[in-house]
Every structure is written in structure tokens, then in C-alpha cells.
Amino acid sequence: MAQRALPLSSLPRSGAGLWALLVAGLVIGPVTAVIWRAGGLGALGPADFDALWFTLWQAAVSAGLSVALAVPVARALSRQRFPGRGALIALLGAPFILPVIVAVLGLLAVFGGNGLVNQLTGALGLPRIDIYGYHGVILAHVFFNLPLATRLILQGWLAIPAERFRLAASLGAPVGRLLERPMLRRIAPGAFAVIFVICLTSFAVALTLGGGPRATTVELAIYQAFKFDFDLAKAATLALVQLALGIGSALALLLLSPPDGFGAGLDRLQARWDGRSRPAGLCDALWIGFAALFLLTPLAMIVLAGLPGLMVLPVETWQAALRSVSVALGATALTLVLALPLATRAGELAGLLGVAVSGLVLGTGLFLIVQPLMRPAEAALPVTLLVNALMALPFVLRILRPELDAARADFGRLAATLGITGFALWRIVLLPRLRRPLGFAAGLTAALSMGDLGVIALFADGEHATLPLQLYRLMAAYRMEAAQGAALLLLTLSLGLFWLFDKGGRANA
Amino acid sequence: MLELRRIAYHQEDFHLTADTRISAGFTALIGPSGAGKSTLLNMIAGFLAPTSGQVLWDGQEISGLPPAKRPVSILFQDNNLFPHLTVRANLALAMTTRRPDADQLARIEAALAQVGLGGMGGRRPAALSGGQQGRAALARVLLQDRPLMLLDEPFSALGPALRSEMLDLVARLAAEQGIRVLMVSHAPEDARRVADEVALVSQGALHPPQPTQGFFATPSKQLQAYLGDG
Numbered sequence: 001m002a003q004r005a006l007p008l009s010s011l012p013r014s015g016a017g018l019w020a021l022l023v024a025g026l027v028i029g030p031v032t033a034v035i036w037r038a039g040g041l042g043a044l045g046p047a048d049f050d051a052l053w054f055t056l057w058q059a060a061v062s063a064g065l066s067v068a069l070a071v072p073v074a075r076a077l078s079r080q081r082f083p084g085r086g087a088l089i090a091l092l093g094a095p096f097i098l099p100v101i102v103a104v105l106g107l108l109a110v111f112g113g114n115g116l117v118n119q120l121t122g123a124l125g126l127p128r129i130d131i132y133g134y135h136g137v138i139l140a141h142v143f144f145n146l147p148l149a150t151r152l153i154l155q156g157w158l159a160i161p162a163e164r165f166r167l168a169a170s171l172g173a174p175v176g177r178l179l180e181r182p183m184l185r186r187i188a189p190g191a192f193a194v195i196f197v198i199c200l201t202s203f204a205v206a207l208t209l210g211g212g213p214r215a216t217t218v219e220l221a222i223y224q225a226f227k228f229d230f231d232l233a234k235a236a237t238l239a240l241v242q243l244a245l246g247i248g249s250a251l252a253l254l255l256l257s258p259p260d261g262f263g264a265g266l267d268r269l270q271a272r273w274d275g276r277s278r279p280a281g282l283c284d285a286l287w288i289g290f291a292a293l294f295l296l297t298p299l300a301m302i303v304l305a306g307l308p309g310l311m312v313l314p315v316e317t318w319q320a321a322l323r324s325v326s327v328a329l330g331a332t333a334l335t336l337v338l339a340l341p342l343a344t345r346a347g348e349l350a351g352l353l354g355v356a357v358s359g360l361v362l363g364t365g366l367f368l369i370v371q372p373l374m375r376p377a378e379a380a381l382p383v384t385l386l387v388n389a390l391m392a393l394p395f396v397l398r399i400l401r402p403e404l405d406a407a408r409a410d411f412g413r414l415a416a417t418l419g420i421t422g423f424a425l426w427r428i429v430l431l432p433r434l435r436r437p438l439g440f441a442a443g444l445t446a447a448l449s450m451g452d453l454g455v456i457a458l459f460a461d462g463e464h465a466t467l468p469l470q471l472y473r474l475m476a477a478y479r480m481e482a483a484q485g486a487a488l489l490l491l492t493l494s495l496g497l498f499w500l501f502d503k504g505g506r507a508n509a
Numbered sequence: 510m511l512e513l514r515r516i517a518y519h520q521e522d523f524h525l526t527a528d529t530r531i532s533a534g535f536t537a538l539i540g541p542s543g544a545g546k547s548t549l550l551n552m553i554a555g556f557l558a559p560t561s562g563q564v565l566w567d568g569q570e571i572s573g574l575p576p577a578k579r580p581v582s583i584l585f586q587d588n589n590l591f592p593h594l595t596v597r598a599n600l601a602l603a604m605t606t607r608r609p610d611a612d613q614l615a616r617i618e619a620a621l622a623q624v625g626l627g628g629m630g631g632r633r634p635a636a637l638s639g640g641q642q643g644r645a646a647l648a649r650v651l652l653q654d655r656p657l658m659l660l661d662e663p664f665s666a667l668g669p670a671l672r673s674e675m676l677d678l679v680a681r682l683a684a685e686q687g688i689r690v691l692m693v694s695h696a697p698e699d700a701r702r703v704a705d706e707v708a709l710v711s712q713g714a715l716h717p718p719q720p721t722q723g724f725f726a727t728p729s730k731q732l733q734a735y736l737g738d739g
Binding site for chain 2: 429
């Protein structure tokens with residue numbers, strides 16, 4: 001009889017398969033409902049194919065522009081030293097936790113009808129620009145994804161060993177052709193793919209800035225089928241299209257396996273011998289100035305314009321804020337409970353379903369399941385909580401898994417000789433070792449959930465609105481002062497939740 | 510007494526066999542790196558299962574038991590203490606995963622005093638020097654009070670003088686408590702210093718242990734190859 005000692009890897013991982021099945025079920029259930037109800041692709045009209053085409057087109061243009069602009073910005077950041085460099089690089093991480101609708105309001109304050117840019121062009125007698133339509137959608141997507149692209153590409157630059165730059169400098173060899181172009185060829189396709197996928201499922205941007213026959217995405221078309229036609233079969237059919245888009249791009253991402261943007265140490269500075277000439281320095285300064293202005297002005301406008309609005313916030317807005325905080329905290333708790341046992345390779349694959357299936361697709365499916373049983377508005381908040389948790393899960397797993405693997409590698413044998421297993425292993429060893437990444441992951445989830453304007457738009461009525469939905473309604477009613485106040489409140493709550501959790505993970509650690 | 514009965518371990522190109530008894534108070538396993546010293550230790554401790562054969566302690570087979578149920582304690586090369594717990598909390602884990610009772614706390618203080626760390630139970634490992642961390646880890650295995658103590662290249666992060674001091678302390682305290690020791694080391698001088706018997710692991714096999722003096726005085730061919738001319 002071959003007797004086996006317990007293989008170490010299996011000790012703390014029992015039950016992961018069950019959890020993976022549960023998560024997969026939470027995704028597959030709604031998707032099944034969608035497929036059940038959908039009328040087949042034959043039911044799609046020409047407007048729906050326009051939406052499909054626009055979705056692909058805007059995602060490609062947004063991703064292309066973001067990556068193209070990020071290359072010179074990342075190069076400037078990688079080789080120039082200037083005051084505020086660290087702060088600017090930290091700020092590049094902010095759009096990830098910035099509520100989309102808040103950013104849209106900030107962009108409106110700069111590029112909108114009465115925005116800064118139009119005041120300037122008006123004074124100079126130049127033609128006015130109109131932010132609504134496809135260019136608004138692309139502008140907002142570049143605003144969100146230029147920082148992400150810059151971080152990804154900057155990581156590529158910093159990964160070039162310093163010795164190579166030294167060698168190139170001593171040979172007088174062209175750094176661009178020798179070192180930079182090969183790196184970009186490796187990194188840029190992955191960055192493009194990530195951003196393309198993000199833009200495919202962007203709903204709030206299209207809702208606020210797009211619309212009309214020339215700027216409707218598939219996600220927006222799902223929403224409109226619900227809200228304007230209450231045509232559930234059509235919504236389900238569109239959701240099927242979006243599902244195919246998501247699965248296709250998730251598979252492409254798995255094949256490309258792009259880098260993730262959470263890398264630490266991005267504010268390192270490389271010792272380099274190029275970029276010292278005056279034209280190169282000037283060029284870098286222009287790019288950094290452009291990026292800083294483009295990213296900071298809308299944020300500054302939120303704060304400036306929002307302060308007076310805080311005084312005139314309707315009471316429903318405060319109620320909505322309370323609801324949003326509760327949903328965010330609930331989603332955070334649920335995500336962590338799901339993530340801890342799922343932080344394995346198989347679990348990460350199950351979690352990826354959350355990326356492939358968009359919030360609106362899940363929302364449509366859940367709506368179809370819930371609708372015969374209860375009034376959808378009553379399910380609005382629990383459904384939002386569940387969808388937020390599923391959406392955050394892949395990011396949280398990506399953050400936790402390497403740390404959990406490291407904790408197991410460092411202390412698994414010690415725990416095993418001491419007989420620390422099961423719940424005690426989590427309590428005594430793993431959770432304390434994971435404190436920092438847990439705090440960071442919890443902060444990320446809370447901020448994402450706090451700012452989410454997606455599935456809630458399908459379900460909620462006035463009594464169940466979250467703060468982002470309430471803000472959208474204020475905008476739609478042209479109550480701009482109150483909207484700006486609500487945007488500042490939402491921004492403060494999102495960043496505040498992130499800060500609190502992240503700090504909690506660092507204290508005494 | 511530890512018996513390795515017709516043990517074989519195969520993984521890809523790596524092959525190791527062992528069929529011997531280890532009965533001395535302090536036995537050292539030496540040999541070139543990659544020969545399988547740590548693999549042997551991991552099979553005895555329960556982290557690896559042999560492909561075939563049995564591990565026995567006092568005639569009882571232990572090969573099927575999980576690590577914590579075996580009559581062994583182990584000092585690793587590093588990560589012997591949880592860095593987020595105080596020394597006292599680390600030592601308590603040798604006896605319980607719950608809050609230690611008064612009796613256990615008293616034993617912790619006694620063990621700390623034994624290794625010369627009296628009164629330092631409230632510190633975190635990071636607040637201790639490398640030598641003190643080694644002493645705290647030693648206190649932990651003494652509290653586990655298993656009849657066989659395994660040492661996997663112990664104290665290799667310490668300088669030669671401190672390492673010798675720690676080995677002497679281990680040998681003395683283990684002998685006092687009646688614990689047998691099996692040490693893996695790549696340093697022959699460590700084996701010479703503290704071991705009663707030495708066994709060579711080389712060319713895919715564990716050779717039977719021999720008394721330390723004779724082992725080094727009349728070295729076998731394989732030992733000569735390992736030691737070189739020195």
C-alpha cells in the first residue's frame with residue numbers, strides 16, 4: 001500500500017472547488033435566463049447592428065488613442081526627474097476608483113457646452129465643440145484609460161534592466177531602436193487589449209455622453225430596451241450579443257496575458273543617459289504637462305463646482321448616499337468572503353467569469369429571474385450588491401492570490417508541523433499575513449461599488465436609487481448645481497472608503 | 510529509534526534510496542547539495558511521501574501520518590517564527606492553537622529562560638537579533654517536546670561563531686531533555702563539533718551512520734570526493 005503524506009498544497013485549500021462552483025452558478029444562472037428568453041440573433045434590427053458596430057469601433061479607437069498617447073507620457077515619466085513626479089504617478093492610479101459619473105461631470109465642466117474650453121474658444125471667436133456623441137464617449141474613455149495605459153507601459157520601461165541603458169550609453173547606441181521599441185512591441189498589444197475590453201462594457205459613459213443612432217453601445221441598447229420599450233426579449237437578445245463580445249475578448253486576454261497595473265514601485269527613477277538634450281527635455285515636459293492638465297482639470301472642477309452644491313442637496317440625495325455606502329460595505333464583505341477560499345488557480349478562472357459577463361448582462365438575467373417573484377425595484381439593492389461583488393472578484397483575486405501563495409510557501413510547513421489547520425490556519429497564519437492586500441482589495445471593492453452606475457439603472461425607482469443613479473437623475477433634470485454637489489459627495493465617499501480600508505490594512509502591520 | 514526501511518524516492522531525474530537505522534543521540538547528515546539531504550528530512554517530517562518504503566519510529570510506522578502527528582519537531586532554515594505574532598504567542602502554538610492557560614504560560618517563560626531569552630516573550634521576532642530569533646525557535650521545538658528533533662541547515666544565516674554557539678546550545682538542551690537530534694548540514698565542521706554519528710548522503714543513497722571520529726579519521730572514497738583534499 002502506498003501511503004501518502006498530505007501534499008502540502010492541498011492542506012488549506014479544501015472547499016475551493018465548491019466555492020468556484022457557487023460563483024460560476026451565480027454567473028451562469030442569470031446567463032441561462034438570458035439565453036432562455038432571447039429571441040435568437042434573427043430578432044436583431046439594423047439599429048442593433050449599428051450598436052454592435054459602434055461598440056467595437058469606439059472601443060478600438062479609445063484603446064488605440066489611450067495607448068498612443070500613453071507612450072510619450074510614460075517615456076517622459078520614466079526618464080525625467082521633476083518635483084511632483086511621485087504624486088503624478090500616484091494620481092495615475094486614481095481613475096480606477098473614480099466613479100465614472102463623477103468623471104463625466106468633471107469632463108462636462110471642462111469640455112461641455114458652458115465648459116472652460118468653450119468659454120475660451122467663444123472668446124477667441126472659434127467654433128464651439130459639442131461633447132455629446134461619439135467624441136464625448138471616446139474622450140471619456142481616454143480620460144479613464146490613458147492613466148492605466150501609462151502605468152502599464154511605464155512598468156515595461158522600468159523593467160528594462162539598468163545595465164542595458166548603461167551598455168547602450170557606452171556604445172552610443174540608439175536607445176529607442178535597441179531597447180524601447182522591442183519593449184513596446186511586447187507591452188503595447190496587451191495594454192490595448194485590456195483597454196479594449198474595458199471600453200466594450202462601458203455603460204455609464206455611453207448613458208451620459210452617448211445615445212442616438214450614432215453613439216449607442218450594446219450595453220446602452222440593453223438599457224433602452226428595458227426603459228423605453230420594456231421589451232425583455234429584445235434586452236435578452238442584446239445581452240446575448242454582449243455576452244459573446246465579453247467571452248471573446250476574455251479569451252483573447254487570456255491568450256495575451258497582459259501585465260496588471262497594480263505593480264508597486266512605479267515611482268522609481270531609472271538612471272539614463274538619453275533624454276538629456278534640450279529638445280528632448282522640452283518634448284517630455286510638454287507631454288507631462290498635457291497629461292497632468294488633462295487629468296487634473298476635470299477633478300479640480302468637481303471640487304470647485306461641487307462645494308456650493310453641497311448646501312442645496314435634496315434630502316433624497318443624502319438617503320441615496322446612505323444606501324450606496326450600505327451596498328458598498330455589503331459588496332466588500334461578500335467579495336472577501338468569496339475571494340479568500342477562491343484564491344487558487346481554478347478559483348481565479350471562475351472569478352474571471354465576472355470580467356467576461358458584463359454587469360448589464362447579469363442584471364438582465366437577474367431581472368428575468370426576479371421579475372415573476374417580486375417587484376424588481378425591491379430587488380434593486382441586493383442585486384446591485386451581488387453584481388458589484390462579482391465584478392470586483394477578479395481584481396481582488398489578482399491582488400490576493402500571489403500574497404496568499406507567498407504566505408503558504410513561507411509558513412505552510414511551519415503551520416503543518418504545529419498542527420494548525422482549517423479555520424485556525426486562517427485565523428492564526430493566513431489572515432494576519434494578508435492584512436495589507438486585504439485592506440487594499442477591500443478599499444478597491446468598496447470604491448468600485450460605491451461609484452457603480454450600471455445594473456441599478458435597470459432596477460431602481462426613486463425609493464431605491466443609489467447615489468450615482470441619483471446624480472444621473474439630477475443631471476438629466478438639468479439641476480446642475482445639485483448634481484455637482486452630489487458629485488463631490490460621491491467622490492469624497494468613494495475615495496474615503498478606499499482610504500479607510502487601505503489604511504486599516506497598513507496600521508501596525 | 511528511527512528506521513528508514515527500503516525507502517525510495519523518484520522524481521524525474523532525481524533518485525534517492527535509504528535503508529538504515531538512526532539511533533545516536535545526535536546524528537548529522539552531510540553531503541553535497543542536491544544529494545537529497547533535505548528530501549530525506551522532508552520525508553521524515555511528513556512534507557514528502559516516499560515513492561516506496563516506510564519510515565518507522567520505535568518500530569511503529571509513521572509514514573502515513575500528517576506532520577503534526579509525527580513524533581518529530583523541526584527547525585527550518587528560516588521562517589521558524591510567525592512575524593506577526595509575539596515570541597510568546599509563537600511559543601504557545603507549540604502546545605495549543607487557543608489562548609494558553611496559566612500552566613502553559615509558565616512553561617513558555619521557563620523555555621525562554623532556558624534559551625537565554627527570559628523576559629523577551631512580549632517582543633515580535635523583528636525586534637530580535639538573528640541569534641535571538643534562533644533561540645526563540647529553539648524554545649519552540651523544546652516546548653513541542655517531541656522525541657526526535659530535525660534540524661534543516663539550522664542557523665545558516667548566522668556567522669560561524671554564533672552558529673557554533675547555537676549548535677552547542679541545541680546539543681546540550683536536547684540531551685538534557687532526552688530528545689534525539691537529526692541534523693542536515695553541508696558544513697562538515699558543524700557535524701564534527703556536535704554530532705555523535707555522521708551519515709553521508711551521496712550518489713543517490715544514504716549511507717549508514719558511523720561514529721563521528723572514525724568517519725572523518727578514515728574517510729570513505731565518497732567522503733574524500735566530497736571533502737576534497739582538505
